[in-house]
Amino acid sequence: MTxxxxxxxxxxxxxxxxxxxxxxxxxxxxxxxVASDPFSIERPKGDDVASDDILxxxxxxxxxxxxxxGSALTSADDA
Numbered sequence: 687m688t689x690x691x692x693x694x695x696x697x698x699x700x701x702x703x704x705x706x707x708x709x710x711x712x713x714x715x716x717x718x719x720v721a722s723d724p725f726s727i728e729r730p731k732g733d734d735v736a737s738d739d740i741l742x743x744x745x746x747x748x749x750x751x752x753x754x755x756g757s758a759l760t761s762a763d764d765a
Contacts, residue, residue, distance in 0.1 A: 687702055687703070687704045688702070688703050688704070688742055689701060689702040689703070690746055692750055694750075694753055694754055697716055698716075699714045699715065699716055699721055699750075699753060700714065700715050700716075701713070701714045701722075701746050701749050701750065702715070703742060703745055703746065705738070708728055708729040709726050709727070709728050709729070710726065710727050710728075710729070710738070710741055710742055710745050711724050711725065711726040711745070712724065712725050712726075712742070712745040712746055712748075712749050713725065713749060714749050714750070714753055714758065720759075721753060721758060721759070722749050722752055722753055722758035722759060723752075723758065723759055723760050725745050725748045725749050725752070726745070727741050727744055727745045727748075729741060
């Protein structure tokens with residue numbers, strides 16, 4: 687499992703992610719509270735593909751962007 691943290695509007699978020707086969711899934715928490723829907727990215731097939739680190743960074747960036755733009759949770763019940 688990999689993780690990173692960032693601050694937004696004075697609050698500290700933790701984004702964690704892990705690989706399940708060829709799919710990396712990341713999501714954010716604010717303390718113990720779920721702060722985002724999961725975001726998944728699939729490892730492409732082929733010889734000339736992005737490294738796992740690049741794919742993980744893309745997933746983390748997508749989760750972070752969804753928090754920043756307010757679209758992180760699809761259910762108002764979770765907000």
